[in-house]
Amino acid sequence: MKIEQAQWTDVNGWNFQTPPTLNNSAQLVLVFGNTVSLKKRRLYHDIRERYPHAHVFGCSTAGEICGIQVFDGSLITTAIHFEHSRISIVSAEIEHIEDSMPIGEQIARSFSPEGLVHVFVLSDGLKVNGSALVEGLVKQLPKHVTVTGGLSGDGNRFHETLVMCDAPPETNLVTALGLYGERLHIGYGSMGGWDPFGPERLVTRSKDNTLYELDGRSALEIYKRYLGSHAGGLPATGLLFPLSIRHKDGNTHLVRTILSINEEDDSMIFAGDIPEGAYAWFMKANINRLIDGAGRAAHMSRESVGSGNPDLAILISCVGRKMVLKQRVEEEVEEVREVLGSQTVLAGFYSYGEISPSRFGSRSELHNQTMTVTTFGER
Numbered sequence: 375m376k377i378e379q380a381q382w383t384d385v386n387g388w389n390f391q392t393p394p395t396l397n398n399s400a401q402l403v404l405v406f407g408n409t410v411s412l413k414k415r416r417l418y419h420d421i422r423e424r425y426p427h428a429h430v431f432g433c434s435t436a437g438e439i440c441g442i443q444v445f446d447g448s449l450i451t452t453a454i455h456f457e458h459s460r461i462s463i464v465s466a467e468i469e470h471i472e473d474s475m476p477i478g479e480q481i482a483r484s485f486s487p488e489g490l491v492h493v494f495v496l497s498d499g500l501k502v503n504g505s506a507l508v509e510g511l512v513k514q515l516p517k518h519v520t521v522t523g524g525l526s527g528d529g530n531r532f533h534e535t536l537v538m539c540d541a542p543p544e545t546n547l548v549t550a551l552g553l554y555g556e557r558l559h560i561g562y563g564s565m566g567g568w569d570p571f572g573p574e575r576l577v578t579r580s581k582d583n584t585l586y587e588l589d590g591r592s593a594l595e596i597y598k599r600y601l602g603s604h605a606g607g608l609p610a611t612g613l614l615f616p617l618s619i620r621h622k623d624g625n626t627h628l629v630r631t632i633l634s635i636n637e638e639d640d641s642m643i644f645a646g647d648i649p650e651g652a653y654a655w656f657m658k659a660n661i662n663r664l665i666d667g668a669g670r671a672a673h674m675s676r677e678s679v680g681s682g683n684p685d686l687a688i689l690i691s692c693v694g695r696k697m698v699l700k701q702r703v704e705e706e707v708e709e710v711r712e713v714l715g716s717q718t719v720l721a722g723f724y725s726y727g728e729i730s731p732s733r734f735g736s737r738s739e740l741h742n743q744t745m746t747v748t749t750f751g752e753r
Contacts, residue, residue: 375686376455377453377455378396382407383448397424400428403425403428404454405449405538407450409434417449429540431496431551432537433526436693437529439707439721441720442707450721458555458557458558461551461552461554463550463552465549466481470501471501474503477507478510481511485552490519490552490553491554492519493515493519494748496548497524497537498525499525499526499726503583505646506582508738508740512737520738522690524723530610535726537549561677562731567663569659574655576654579650583643584643585642588654592640609635613632615658617630617631618654618657622652628742630648631692646742667744667745668745669713672710674733683715685751685752687721687749688748689746690725690746692724692742692744714749728740
């Protein structure tokens with residue numbers, strides 16, 4: 375696997391991290407950038423001209439990762455030449471949030487199952503139920519095929535997210551990359567690092583990813599009381615206080631963050647499902663545990679990829695972690711670098727949701743407030 379990276383900014387234009395050599399041989403270009411940069415059509419044409427035979431695959435972000443640095447307002451490209459693998463890309467438009475599961479099923483059925491190793495998905499971050507999307511993908515894919523990826527971001531604005539699939543970026547789009555080849559090894563890991571506080575509460579009224587009541591009372595009212603002075607900044611400030619959801623018949627916790635609120639019916643809309651009858655726990659940040667969680671996610675991804683350093687790692691971390699870590703945000707990326715080594719190329723973005731199994735061998739799910747690491751290596 376051969377890889378090269380470049381960054382574009384308003385001030386400096388294009389800047390290559392290494393001399394560009396792939397050009398005609400690149401099969402894939404990952405593109406992560408803020409919404410303003412992605413909308414500059416000339417940048418898409420620059421990428422297409424530089425890599426004429428590559429699939430262009432990317433999304434908008436709440437921050438871009440390149441190496442051990444985190445940027446805002448830039449555009450990062452990672453061009454890849456696979457030596458022993460092949461790829462396939464499909465996409466679908468999502469008009470209504472209720473279509474999330476059928477869209478996942480449709481995309482999964484679009485891939486030829488023969489030789490399929492892994493699916494990496496990028497989705498609109500505001501108009502999708504991430505849990506249902508992943509469920510649809512998993513339902514139709516072969517059991518041995520894992521799914522990782524993330525929901526696109528828009529900083530802390532929550533206004534518009536974009537996805538790119540061999541064309542200038544669009545809203546309301548889901549796209550997925552299918553990876554094929556016996557010599558391609560994929561690793562993955564996802565960890566949080568948040569601490570619970572307050573009592574565990576019963577979800578007494580919800581529908582899909584919309585929460586109405588906790589313990590028979592307005593969930594939004596309870597949430598605002600916990601947020602105190604932060605309540606006026608919803609939904610963005612809700613990223614600082616996610617919910618941990620535990621199914622009543624198990625001990626597995628999934629973290630959920632708010633996408634929007636509806637004052638008219640006192641509801642809260644989350645990135646993934648909040649099942650009725652589950653238990654919810656408010657969470658708060660522990661900075662050292664967040665950074666340590668990134669390292670543990672990297673360890674998990676390295677262990678599942680086998681011996682040797684991976685060639686590439688895609689890091690998808692949640693915008694809420696970035697808001698909490700502030701000037702220390704690069705420490706979680708440095709923690710990943712420490713685990714994976716200097717030979718692994720790091721790329722990624724800050725998201726509105728992360729997709730990965732919780733641990734090796736488990737089912738892929740939507741997560742919030744985690745660092746998710748997907749590693750790729752050809753042997």
